[in-house]
Amino acid sequence: MAESDGVDSAGAPEKAFYVTTPIYYVNDAPHIGHAYTTVAGDVLTRWHRQRGERVHFLTGTDEHGEKILRAAEANGMTPQQWCDHMVESAWKPMLAAIDAANDDFIRTTELRHTGPVQQFLRVLHDRGEVYEGTYTGPYCVACEEFKLPGELLQPGDRCPVHDRPVEQLSEENYFFRLSAYQDRLLAHYRDHPQFVQPDSARNEVVRFVESGLQDLSLSRSTFDWGVSVPWDSSHVVYVWIDALQNYITAAGWGSDPQRFAGLWPADVHLVGKDILRFHAVIWPAMLMAAGLALPTTVFANGWLLVGGEKMSKTKLTGIPPQRITDHFGSDAYRYYFLRELSFGQDGSFSWESMAQRYTSELANDFGNLASRLTSMVERYRDGSLPAPAPEPALAGALEKTVLLADDRMCAMDFQAGLAAVFDYVRLVNGYVTDSAPWVLAKDPARAADLDRVLYATAESLRALAVLLNPVMPKSCARLWTSLGAEAALGPLAAQRVQDAGRWGLLQAGSQVRKSEVLFPRLPDDEPAP
Numbered sequence: 001m002a003e004s005d006g007v008d009s010a011g012a013p014e015k016a017f018y019v020t021t022p023i024y025y026v027n028d029a030p031h032i033g034h035a036y037t038t039v040a041g042d043v044l045t046r047w048h049r050q051r052g053e054r055v056h057f058l059t060g061t062d063e064h065g066e067k068i069l070r071a072a073e074a075n076g077m078t079p080q081q082w083c084d085h086m087v088e089s090a091w092k093p094m095l096a097a098i099d100a101a102n103d104d105f106i107r108t109t110e111l112r113h114t115g116p117v118q119q120f121l122r123v124l125h126d127r128g129e130v131y132e133g134t135y136t137g138p139y140c141v142a143c144e145e146f147k148l149p150g151e152l153l154q155p156g157d158r159c160p161v162h163d164r165p166v167e168q169l170s171e172e173n174y175f176f177r178l179s180a181y182q183d184r185l186l187a188h189y190r191d192h193p194q195f196v197q198p199d200s201a202r203n204e205v206v207r208f209v210e211s212g213l214q215d216l217s218l219s220r221s222t223f224d225w226g227v228s229v230p231w232d233s234s235h236v237v238y239v240w241i242d243a244l245q246n247y248i249t250a251a252g253w254g255s256d257p258q259r260f261a262g263l264w265p266a267d268v269h270l271v272g273k274d275i276l277r278f279h280a281v282i283w284p285a286m287l288m289a290a291g292l293a294l295p296t297t298v299f300a301n302g303w304l305l306v307g308g309e310k311m312s313k314t315k316l317t318g319i320p321p322q323r324i325t326d327h328f329g330s331d332a333y334r335y336y337f338l339r340e341l342s343f344g345q346d347g348s349f350s351w352e353s354m355a356q357r358y359t360s361e362l363a364n365d366f367g368n369l370a371s372r373l374t375s376m377v378e379r380y381r382d383g384s385l386p387a388p389a390p391e392p393a394l395a396g397a398l399e400k401t402v403l404l405a406d407d408r409m410c411a412m413d414f415q416a417g418l419a420a421v422f423d424y425v426r427l428v429n430g431y432v433t434d435s436a437p438w439v440l441a442k443d444p445a446r447a448a449d450l451d452r453v454l455y456a457t458a459e460s461l462r463a464l465a466v467l468l469n470p471v472m473p474k475s476c477a478r479l480w481t482s483l484g485a486e487a488a489l490g491p492l493a494a495q496r497v498q499d500a501g502r503w504g505l506l507q508a509g510s511q512v513r514k515s516e517v518l519f520p521r522l523p524d525d526e527p528a529p
């Protein structure tokens with residue numbers, strides 16, 4: 001699919017590659033765990049954009065429910081004031097700090113969401129999917145979830161995620177007939193092995209559903225901070241039932257059918273493994289109940305651990321992303337988390353490993369290659385790039401690198417995708433060292449060899465700028481400009497991932513300018529914050 005105008009030959013909008021993050025609770029400020037899922041979503045969408053596809057990246061905030069109500073009360077604000085304050089002062093600045101290029105930001109208190117949520121509830125009600133009943137059970141307000149007694153930590157009936165005592169709740173509620181979907185869900189998992197990823201998450205979900213499903217309470221009547229149930233205003237919609245719908249309401253369900261047709265179903269819901277069941281069990285059952293298509297993939301990322309524990313807003317153990325981006329910049333931040341951790345597994349952040357990757361991979365391997373090449377073209381060829389020449393040793397490896405990186409990044413195996421690209425960076429560094437252009441430059445008889453080495457290195461950097469642009473857009477734009485490459489580094493034909501491995505795209509005579517240092521050296525005596 002060509003990027004061009006996003007319209008197919010019949011004039012209908014092409015369905016976009018639609019990626020979502022969870023919508024985050026605004027009870028507190030974001031930490032690097034939230035930013036982790038958002039960076040992954042941003043890189044995934046930028047990668048597909050760089051392939052020339054029409055893409056749509058949604059993130060946003062989850063603003064209803066008891067947890068938010070309590071946070072607002074504790075801070076002496078109305079819930080709406082609190083949400084407005086947190087979105088503007090904490091959540092949107094976090095997106096700017098990590099350089100997220102989301103196409104939309106949904107807030108669950110927006111009318112474009114609350115109206116369609118009520119419509120959706122009516123659809124479920126009219127289809128006989130809802131009944132009135134009573135439920136009593138242990139409830140964790142931090143999770144906004146009823147727990148199964150067997151899941152609780154002992155002693156003291158504690159939530160397994162938050163390690164805090166649960167509360168007993170007994171309520172007259174409306175219920176969704178989730179239990180009726182067990183067989184249909186199991187059939188869907190069986191027929192669509194890509195629906196839940198990675199495999200460990202899929203196995204967990206299948207086991208959970210096989211063990212039987214209980215109906216789900218979809219309303220609350222003990223507080224009123226939520227979307228009111230359309231047929232009974234003494235109830236508000238359970239915050240999770242409300243929140244999951246953001247993926248369709250932001251896409252225009254219930255308000256803009258044409259927009260919805262161009263976006264839904266979502267291609268990837270990225271979620272942390274803590275909220276996997278909501279996305280891989282409850283959400284598809286709700287969609288089935290309403291007669292809507294299911295998302296293609298729910299991918300559960302692992303937890304970012306600090307000191308061996310999951311960071312948590314509730315426990316106030318979170319590190320704000322800005323503490324790291326202020327020091328290393330957003331490009332290095334984005335690179336680090338995707339390169340260091342295996343996306344579906346738990347992993348730890350450490351300041352030392354961040355500094356180490358920054359220095360060895362970004363500053364020394366990649367940044368240095370760019371400054372070596374651009375300064376040599378300036379010095380030896382007055383900034384004018386020599387004519388294209390074949391260099392089979394690099395061209396063959398580049399072609400393989402592009403195929404492997406594309407395959408891995410599309411599969412959300414970011415770690416392997418980046419490892420493949422950086423293997424190529426090291427290969428080119430070795431090539432420059434072995435070819436010793438500074439020696440060739442001293443011998444006029446070897447001018448053609450020098451031209452070939454300079455061109456091959458520049459051409460490799462051209463491809464690297466394309467491949468790394470989705471991850472490190474700021475440095476790659478600078479590199480692109482300093483190579484004298486034409487037009488902005490967007491998904492135009494010559495800049496598509498699929499073409500990145502074609503040799504000879506940089507033009508003879510391109511004006512190469514010594515690049516400013518892409519990744520400045522870290523001060524030696526900088527203390528870890």
Ligand code: ME8
Pocket residue numbers: 021022023024025026032033034036037062243244245246270271272273274275301302303304305310311312
């Ligand atoms: O659960 N490691 O919001 P939330 C990795 N509003 N990822 C982490 C993380 C960590 N330590 N901590 C948080 C909610 N995350 C609901 C979602 S969606 C319809 C509603 C990421 O603010 C991860 O993606 O608690 C996790 O699922 C999400 O933040 C939870 O954010």
